Amino acid sequence: MASSLNYSQFIWNVADVLRGTYKQHQYGDIILPFTVLYRLDAVLEPTKDAVLTAISGYDADAEVPLAMLRSRAKHEYSFYNSSKHTLSSIKGDADTLEQNLRSYINSFSPNVRDIFEKYKFEDTIAELAEHDLLFQVVQHYSKINLHPDNVSNEEMGNIFEELIRKFAEASNETAGEHFTPREVIELMVTLLLTDEEDLMRPNITRDVYDPTAGTGGMLSVADEKIKKFNDTAQVNLLGQEINPASYAICKADMVVKGQAIENIALGNTLTNPAFENRTFHYGLSNPPFGVDWKGAKATVEAEHKIAGFTGRFGAGLPRVSDGSLLFLQHLISKLREPSSGAKQGVADTGGRGAIVLNGSPLFTGGAGSGESNIRKWVLDNDYLEAIIGLPTDMFYNTGISTYIWMLNKSKKVERRNKVQLIDATEMFEKMRKSVGSKRKRLSEDHIKEIAQLFKAFESADDKRSKVFAREEFMYRTITVERPLRQNFAFTQERVEILLASRDLAKLKLDDTVASALRAALEQRVVEAGGVVETDRLEFEKQLREVFDSAGAIVKPAALKKLADELSARDETADPVVKAGKPVADSTLRDTENVPWDEDIHEYLEREVKPFVPDAWIDESKTKEGAEIPFTRHFYEYVPPRSLEEIDRDLNEVLGRIRERLEGLGK
Known part of the structure; x- marks a missing residue:
């Protein structure tokens, strides 16, 4: 049997047919939906006749009850196709190919037809036909057998992921909007599964959720890694995506993997969240960096004010220019609470999460601001387990510094009330060819090394890993007043x-x-x-x-x-x-940040009064804050070179210049 890589390469070779008519970044918009179409056709083939018999009494545009299909047609899927045609029979008549293919697409149940609508697949069919390419594309696909007996769900998922990767690289100018580098996802999932004690239980069920699913890469990697740990595990993948094209790719990927088709939702996670009554074992997310949430402002503010902590945004609202911390709060709200869903005397542990953010959520906003209040809420509830600083130039659409926040609702005893910072900014290998802004990547060894640092926790004898009491990131901002004279x-x-x-x-x-x-x-x-x-x-x-x-x-x-x-x-x-x-003189008013574990009055006596003896604290203005100055904790001071050393080097350079000039003079 051919490998999944060979299958994906063969499928991608249909680009030879498209070249000249289409640009390289357009290939995926044709190849991906056709791949989904042929997989679904192969999946439905065994029950095709029985399904047609079962639905013979229904109107052509009626939605058929799945329960009836399961009982009468032994149909095990949550979708169907009511067309009398198959892709094989459609291929037989080139003259009616376009018409019959359109009809076949529209005969899918609404939950699958939705995929092709978001792909705008009927427009693709019309355009291919207009350029006399439709028959050639169909012929190319007819040469492979994507039947489940020949290609398992796991293999099909690998094929589709490889195609998505090729598509992302071919359209690298926008890839970062919906595509997280594979090795970054590998690291996130590896850390999520580190020390997951219950993961090896036979037939365990694990729900994985991504509120910013993109093309589904995070869900796919989580599925793959969990099953490597435990091949008896039942892994349910769920996600939501706002971009219709990315949603179509993600949903299609989940369908070809055999996941429940209703598990991928289209929509804005902030204003119209799917799966409202569910929480999950694992949460993964790469929300957009530094994107404003003006469009969601009314809905988000209403939830904050009305629902408070019974909603998602009770801790606070960040400034409208960056919604990253809204996604952080949302993800935390979707992680399971400890001991929820206990069965047969075995209690489930709390949910774990991993989210990629830029540097701004670490420190933006002073005490009392929305950002600071959110950070403090995360620390107060002991949700933050670790932050890993990644190298720059890791993502396709930005070269900025990025950080993985590891979240855990049931930390181990030794990790409670503590936060680990891991500096992985120098762990990378340069790529031979950059893709967009991505010039660096993590190797397998780097991922293992970071995972070892994470697992070692306090025992890590390494300058790149540091453990802090959570209070070390908290402070109080006091207002120091002086009298009006x-x-x-x-x-x-x-x-x-x-x-x-x-x-x-x-x-x-x-x-x-x-x-x-x-x-x-x-x-x-x-x-x-x-x-x-x-x-x-x-x-x-x-x-x-x-x-x-x-x-x-x-x-x-x-x-x-x-x-x-x-x-x-x-x-x-x-x-x-x-x-x-x-009476306080407002022009002399000042503020001081006092460490959390220090008495504010003792601080005033030691740090302020020796310089301004008449100062006092206006305690009505005291605010609590939190920030995580990641870079500061790993900064190492390097003293400047001595003047003698600099002079010596300059004299050496000048000497070489003189020798060169004298040589030219001769």
Whole structure:
């Protein structure tokens, strides 16, 4: 039997027929749906006659009950085709090929017809026919046998994955939008399955979920690896994808693998999540990097405000420019809680997740921001197990730094309340030929090495792996206040500021009173002779006398504001006091980030008061925060070279230049 690689190469060779008429990046839009079509035709072949007999009494466009097909036609699938034709019979008449192929496509049950609609496959058929290529393509496919007896579901899945990979590479300018590099997925799944104690139980069931499924690569790799661990495992793959073309590829891949066809949903995970009442053993996701969520804003904000922590976004909302942390919260909400679904005295462990994010979710947003609140919620609930920093230039559509967040709802005892950081940024091999922005890849040895670091945890004697108490990523932001110190004076400059102020304009003085007030103030400037007053109450009394002499009526609250217009900050003055407490000077206000395990008042005494003895903390403004400064924890200071060493090198270079010039002169 030919290998799956040989099958995929043979199928891809239909590109020889397409070349010249179609561009390379268009091949997959033809090859992938045709491959699905021929697989489904082969799968349905054994029960074809029985199904046609069973549905003979139904209208052509009626949806046939699957329960009836299963009982009458011994039909085991969740889809069917009601056409009297097969692809073999259609091929026999070139003149009616286009018409019959269209009819055959439209005879699938709605759940499969949906795949071909998203592929816009009828347009493809029409275009191939227009260029006299349809018969050649059908002839090419008729030379392979994709019947399950000849190609198992596992082999068919491998074939389709290889075709998806070829398609992604052929259209590398957009591949990263729906395609995660295979080795990155391999690493994520490997880490998910590390120390999964129950995985070897016979006939175990595992549900794997991807809320940003793309073309289904993560689901496929998870399926493959779980079955390598335990070939008796029943693996259910479920996902949701917003892009119709990627959705069609993913759904088709799941169908050819024998997965339940309803397990792949089309739609926006943030606004219209599928599988609302389900949670999963494993969650995998590579959400779009740095993409805004303006379109989902109304729905997401409503869920945040109304549902709170009973919904997905109770912890907080990030800024609208980047929805990464919304996907993180969603993924956590879909992981099983510990001991859910216990059967026969064996309790299931909590769900595990792996999500790829850029650097922004690690640190963007200060204490009290949506991003910080989300990070703190993740840490408070002890969901975060590890973060792995990947090399740059790993993805097809971006060269930025990326990180894998490992999530776990039932950590082992030794991992509880701790977070492991693994620096894998220097673990890569350069690719001979870049694909889009992807210039580096992880080798199998790199994946094994990272997995070993992850498994070793605290025992890892390696600078690339560090373990922290979760509190080390938390802090409190305190607001440090200093007293307002002012002096007051009747000077020409300050009086002009007062006369032009909004506070004075609010009194709405008539022209006569306003003129009298100006004259009284200017007279007071002369009398005061620039003398400064530091007693606020005394100065307000003097200012009251000025207003009274001009016949201007002013209330006490307004008088205080008018006095401020005649003030200046004065470090030698006594603090301004209100209700027995010093008034804070907003221009001197500062903030300090205090480590979580430190008393804020002790911090103030040690770090602030030696420099500003009159400072105090406004505890009403204290905020809790969390950030994960990944790079800082692996930064190693390299001192600059000495001046002597630099001079020596420069003199050596200059010496070589002189020798060269002298040689040219000869």
